Structures are given as structure tokens and as C-alpha cells.
Amino acid sequence: MLLGCLALGSCTNTVERAPGGILQRSQQDPALSGNGEMLAVIVDQRGRPTVQLRDIQNGKILPLRHFSRHQPHSSPSLSWNGRYLAVITQRGNRRLMIIEDRLSGRVHPLPLPGGRDPVRLSLAPDARQVALQVADQGHWRVELFDLSQILEPDKPAGLQSSFPSTELGS
Template sequence: MPGCSLSRRSATAELPPGTSQRQPALSGNGRYLASVVDLQGRPSVALQDLDQGRRVPLPLLRRHRPHSSPSLSWNGRYLALITQQGRGRLALVHDRRTRRLHPLRLPPAHEPVSLSLAPDAGSVALQTLHRGRFSVLLLDLSTLLEPDRPPGSRLGLPEGTAGTSP
């Protein structure tokens, strides 16, 4: 394709050799990569800082395995994922800055299947299974999480309108 170039960066920072990675999610700024890897026989999210070439520890998530469907906010502050809770599945958001986990409340009997976090972490799209049917729910997270916006973006202005006058 004209105007495109491909370059390769290692996406295996500090992972054991031969580790299988799947379900990749890249932060909006391209610095962080989350993927699901098998650790001690259980699917677990691995977060890698591609700029530093190192794995980022996620101690709060150790007891919430297995993991699936990781999604990152713009700067990688927030990591959304699906995990196991008892016999059911739970969607949650990990705030790496405050070191808090935010479970996402779903309507009764809706089982999370996959998710996608908005780059600013203001909302999340969740695919759920309810009575044998798939549906997509949009949850507003703006009262739960602080925005995670690109540097230089202004609060209160729609994307792409910074510096323009009416």
C-alpha cells in the first residue's frame, strides 16, 4: 500500500520462551500491549511496556484468573478485561494509577463474553450472552473513571475541534 510501512517490534518482553500470546490489545498511544498468555496453565493477561521493553506487573489481577478480552485506554492507565468469579464471568476495569479494580455491573443473567474500552475510558462496549442470545451493551463509565486522553487534548471539546472557533 502506498504511504504505509511495516516495522516489527518484539512483543515478548520478559515472557518465557515459547509463550503463546493471543487476544492482543494496544493502547492508543502504542506504548502498552496487553495479551492473554498461559501462566501456570491458566489464561492470564500480560501487560508489556513496549517503550521500556519490560513486562508490567499486575498484582491485583492474580487472584482473578482466568482472563480474556483485554482492552486498554489511550495511555494504558485503564485495563478492562473479563475474568472468572465463582461459576460466572465478571467484566472489570483495572485502574493502574490508583491500583483499584472496578467491577462492571451488568443486568441480571447477562454473562460477559468480550469487551472494548473506549480510548478515553468514558464507556465500554460489552458483548453479553443472555438466555442463549448475544447482545451488545454500552456502559457509561464517565462517573466511575477519570478520562484518559491523549496529551494536549482539551476537556469539554469534541474530538478534532480543539483550536477552532464557532
């Protein structure tokens, strides 16, 4: 069966439009939570690219406390249970990563060291690290940053062991 599916290519995958897709003028930069229950996208709100979070099951828009300003937003990324949403935002002339903790309501503005601007980001499923794409002397670079002193881990239910940052570290 498996080999047959692979040989045939698409097999029986179910494709559906993301919730709200028909009503929205444009949806970009999709990011799923690790558990697959939430979807963050960038939508056009009165001409301003703004992050929006949706429950995949019922299509409802989930409330965000800190992302009504500082557009344009780009490159959203979610942790496993969707507790943390990381987004690149604009403050003055600077691009800046902001992480919203949906559990506590706290916001963490995290500028890049050295006055650089992030271009894309990816949050680790447990939110212990973040990978940022930056421009450096005409080249794209990816740099990893430790978030373990800033955020509590957001692990899948029942998973005790995490991948400690110290194992990754310098």
C-alpha cells in the same frame, strides 16, 4: 508513493514479534493502549490464562495489582495512556469485568446487570464508555455502558475536549 504502496500491498511495514513472545509459550488476545506504548496480552501462567501488560519500547512486564487471581482472564482492553486495564475474569460461576486503575491502584469489579456474563469487551480510548458482547436468547449482542460516574477520563495529552457520555446517552 502512497498509491504505489497501496497497489503493491504490504509496502514497507515493519513487522516484529511482540516483546516476550519468544519466551512465552502462548500469547493471545492482544490489546494496544491508545498511545501505542503498552500491550496487554493473555499468557499461559501454569495453565491459567492470565493478563500481562508490557511496555512495547523495552519489553518490560509492567506490574498489575489485581490480576493475579480470578483466572481465566480474557479480552483485555486498555485506555489511551494505559491508565485503565479492563479484563473479563472469573468469580465462582460468573464472568465479570474488572477494571484496574493503574494510577490510583483501585480496582472496579463491574458485574453486568441482569446476571449476564460478558464475552468480549472494548474500552473507549478515554475510558468514558465500555462496549460488552453478551449472549441474549441465542444471539450475540453488543451493549454500551457509561463509565463516566466511575472512572476519570484518560485522554491523550493536550486533548481538552472529550466526547461526553450525555451526547451518547438515552
